[in-house]
Amino acid sequence: MSDIVLDVSDVNKRFGGLQALSNINLQIEAGKTHAVIGPNGAGKSTLLNVCIGRLAPDTGSVIFDGHVLTGKRPHQINQLGVARVFQTPEIFLDLTLVQNVEIAALAKRDGAFHFRPFKSMFKDKELTGEAEHMLEDVGLLRLKDEHTGNLSRGDKRRLELAMCLIQHPRLLLLDEPTAGMSRHDTNRTIDLLKRIKERGMTKVIIEHDMHVVFSLADWITVLAQGAIIAEGTPDQIRGNPKVQEAYLGGAHV
């Protein structure tokens, strides 16, 4: 019996006349990289928003590690161990790279609210060390004292990943992590994600770049028009005619 980290069961969501999600059931196993794919408008983003509690499902439930996520606020969900990477990198633009990562580390260490105004940042060598180590891990150490505004999109994504990783989340949600990236940046990001994979972190990737999905995923769920049309290992999905029809359009991948 494998350990289920995220359990989405019987979720339905309707926007006006549009059935955005119908009867979604997903069980995400610990340590696995789980990809959700589907053509535009398939309901991927809605599903993600339901998973992080931003949207309440009409029916069904989302349970993370024994906690109902629906109705919880973003910071509470994060504090439970869910980190999220956004479609467009969300980082702190006015701060330096190392500060960006430190803030993420502090959230993990000190919790959602922590008020000690007389504590000095620079005496916290441990924190800085940890942050720098993390930056080194994603290959941004040399830029650590730069402001983040000048980073390339790929570097911003890596920074955002670093911010998520330093929190050692139990579940990492990635919303199209390579959207809008050059081929070079995409490959670097894939490499990074692969390395993380080796650490056994549970991940959910929403993506429609097949190259990314097939390089990373252990298990793939295919959405189309709000419903799951197929599930399986990359190989199974690759060979699934329904998927090819709905999504790949017969093209070779």
Add this chain to the structure above:
Amino acid sequence: MASITEFNPSTPKKDLLIMAVFTAVVLTAPIWLAPIGASYPDLLQRFAIFGIFAIGFNILFGLTGYLSFGHAAFLGIGSYSAVWMFKLFSMNALLAMAFGIFVAALFALVIGFICLRRSGIYFAILTLAFAQMAYNMAYSVLTPITNGETALTLDVADPRIIDRAILGDAKEALPSPSLFGLELTGFTSFYFCAVMLILAFWVSLKIFRSPFGLKLLAMKSNQNRMQYTGYNTKPYLLVAFVISGMYAGLAGSLMAVTDPLAGAERMQWTASGEVVLMTILGGAGTLFGPLFGAAIIKYFENIFSALNKTQLTEVFGFLPDGMAEALASVSLLFVGEGWHLTLGIMFMLVVIFLPGGLMEGIYRLTARVKRKRESGGAVSGGAVQPSE
């Protein structure tokens, strides 16, 4: 976009130096401000008090980016509380200040809790609305508490329960605020304010260097990311709001200490606007900027407004008579009753030529000089740049 922040990596040693220099500069202000005619207790006190006000405002606006347009309300509340403390209990400055800060904090907690439900201009207008209500009420219907237009002042017949219990009922004349027997008037009073300013600055420095301050700044940059990183942003904002409200309360009660009077116009929107202008003029989010801004505006208000034709004619006395007269007349447009004009022009010039305020302007200028020196390093002998 990116503003200069004092989060540029610093070291404890550097900060200690900053504090030492700052302390020295503040305490010697009566000496080095003498040549520009600003070395008299009242103005020096005002520099200190409005410096505190602006430093506190900067903790909210500079760090979190939340623009409060009603901060003068807390200044006024601090003043009224302090004067009431004087009247009812004791002339001890510390008691009055403690009370002023406490009451201001209470109000800030309630008002902040409500206003922080919104952000951006909606937040600004909410704070403005509360401050204007406070001002309008204090000026009229709350007169029994505030003494309205004529301002709340001390009276020989005030109860002063604690003082009378300790010192007896001897005094005939109006007492001055004091610090355990030391009367706070004239330069003594300035030094008292100066110490408070140094303390206030030190607290602000600590906040700027703390994880708490860093988080506030991060919130200004991206509140959404902050929430998804696991922070409950509301209490952070509220704490920042209350802290800056307490700074305003401290400034307000210090105003009462240096001059035991509390008037409603301290809470008017123009007073709130003034601290906004001070902060932006000096450079929001910088450590020293708000102080500079406060000092400049107060200097204009008190010194430029006091220049008149006779003095100007004297200044231009070395010129031929007609010319001196003409120059004096032209200058008169900018000083005396025209001092607002100078202030307005200065606001415009600073924003146009020094984006980000005076401090950022200074940073940019020094950075440019540095760059020039670096590029011309070989010629100038290659000054070694301290690595940061």
Add this chain to the structure above:
Amino acid sequence: MDALLLQLLNGLDKGGAYALIALGLTLVFGTLGVVNFAHGALFMLGAFVAVAVNRLLSFSVQVRDESITFFEAYKQQPYLEIWFGDLGLAVIAWSVPISILVAIPVMLLIGLAMERGLIQFFYKRSHAEQILVTFGLAIVIGEIVKVLFGANPIPVQAPPAVAGPAPLGAWLGLSENLVYPWWRLIYLFTSLLIIAAVFAFLQFTTYGMVVRAGMADRETVGLLGINIQRRFTVVFGIAAIVAGVAGAMYVPILPPDYNLGMNFLVLSFVVVVVGGMGSLPGAVAAGFLLGVIQSFASMGAVKDILPGIDQIIIYLVAVAVLLARPRGLMGRKGVMET
């Protein structure tokens, strides 16, 4: 009943003034993204256009009053009167309506000059800097007016035919006591007309459509190859005209002084925000709403129950609206929220 009707009129009248000022302010927010603290100064400048026109028209022959020996007092006879007799006097008497016509080109020019000369450089700057520079500009404009016209309020009368009250009660078959100043009725009517004109312009002209599209999504419209910049300059000019005409028309009701703009500044911001940033209908609705509520709150019966309520009602309403509706009455998401 009569009292309520009159207060409703008062409220609408006030509302008209609020709405006109707020309209331009929100237009500039919505299109240019600029927080214009000098908008009140435009209102004030409009009022002083009326003063200046009056001064020009009544330019006079100075006849020394010999009864006063120790300073020069003059009896004045306007040239217009000398040249054209009663017709000349009539022209002077109608100086306010005339000045409204004059205000249109003058305010347009001032608006364009302001936008091209200063505001355009601040589109991309932070709101804080916009506030500082426009506030500085407002001070400078105010001080220049002070130097030119003095600090005292300057009276300019409405034309005699409409200077007094209109017998509303007699028209409606109600009490004789029901009267209302002609000029205020004209003000209300004209403000509605101007509001309608601005809406029509935005709604029915292609120019206006582009501007509206620009308000909604500036980048896209810019990508379409339309010179949105120039159109926004014109928008600023329109905002200046609306504010200026509102100011010129307001002169008979409120003798203007150089501080007039500052007095209206805060209020107009409250109106705009209650209406919702960047929403034109919101600004108009909020203007009338606040005007009417303020009028009713000032009634003796209300004040007896809640003393001083008239002093804070506008702010109370603002707080209530903003807490109930996060973006004011009709605000759009994301505008000026950070």
Add this chain to the structure above:
Amino acid sequence: MGIFDGKTTRRRVLKGGAALAGGALVAPTVFSRGAWAQNFRNDPGDSGSVTFGFNVPQTGPYAEEGADELRAYQLAVKHLNGEGDGGMLNTMKPLALKGNGVLGKKVEYVTGDTQTKSDAARASARRMIERDGVVMVTGGSSSGVAVAVQSLCQEMGIIYMNGLTHANDTTGKDRRRYGFRHFFNAHMSAAALGPVLKQEMGTDRRSYMLVADYNWGWSVEESMTKVTEDMGWETVQSVRTPLGAGDFSQYLTPVLDSGADVLFLIHYGKDMVDSLTQAVQFGMRDRQANGKNFEIVVPLYSELMAQGAGKAVSGIYGSSNWLWSLNNEGSQAFAKSFGQEYGFPPSQAAHTCYVQALLYANAVESVGTFYPVEVIKFLEGFEFDGMGNGPTLYRAEDHQCFKPVLVVKGAENPQTQFDLLELVQEVPTEQITYPHDLYPGDLGPYEV
């Protein structure tokens, strides 16, 4: 700055800071020589000149009035120093001044902006006292400022000669030993207006009051209500209006339907200009109510306000401290020298300020010292004449001047822009005098 070189330890920095602080503590005494060494503050000593502080509103709603006050002060300084035509020095009785300054010292002055805010006014006054070493402060154009600066001057031991302030509090509840007021007050306005209103409008009137919602407004309201009700009038309603309302329509329309036939506009400055202009537009000057002509009364008038309201003032009653067109020696002397200097006649604000400056100078000259206690004792109970208001007494108990009060009316058909107001009656001093304990207050000590 050797102590900052090399390795800076916390201890050394603190020490250095303390040393600097010590130095600074000593330094100020050098700059304010005379502040503590002598027996009273700002004693001009052997200096050849003496400085007065003119603290007037230069920005804000009363800027124009402040400008006129400043002109008057500058004229007073000229006259004191023996320049110009001497103005009221030619008419004042008794007179000790010789036209050679004060006690042989040339009079100089500093100016400041009160902004019509008590904080700013006190800051400005403090600057004058602490930095510029003035022996006397004078000015002000509102009661809030007057009371605030007056109490400051009491604490500092500097004499304050009030400018234009009309609330009863200034010499009532908030009277101070170091403060003196030449201007009349709300009580006197009411007392003077009463009989004239009775005579002009009869005893069967119903009045409606719009009151500026702050201390001054309330004190006029109180005085006016008492006087009018004593003569049989009925107060229908009294409504308080916020300061700076701008548009008063919502307060004016209820008047139409109230059954009142007299409207009191207890407003000053811009508020008065606005409310009066608007009241006239509502037809209130020309309407009939209860079979009588509807009347508007403005308890406190000023020329500058009349200019602001323009034609709206004609036929409106009010009271005034002084008019330049008064037919007496002092007034003419002052109006003449002011008119020749500036090209237009002085306002009542200018007059009261000019007189106050002269009165102070004369008191000093008379007692032969700037020592404020002596000067105060001289001014208390001082009787003088020839200053434009006829025989005048500075009452010792509350430092309020007692002199005739003018009831004035907006001119029906002004010939020039300078005769907007015309005199209706000069109400004699006896009628407006009241016991000093009617508004009880405490002057405080002579020595501070």
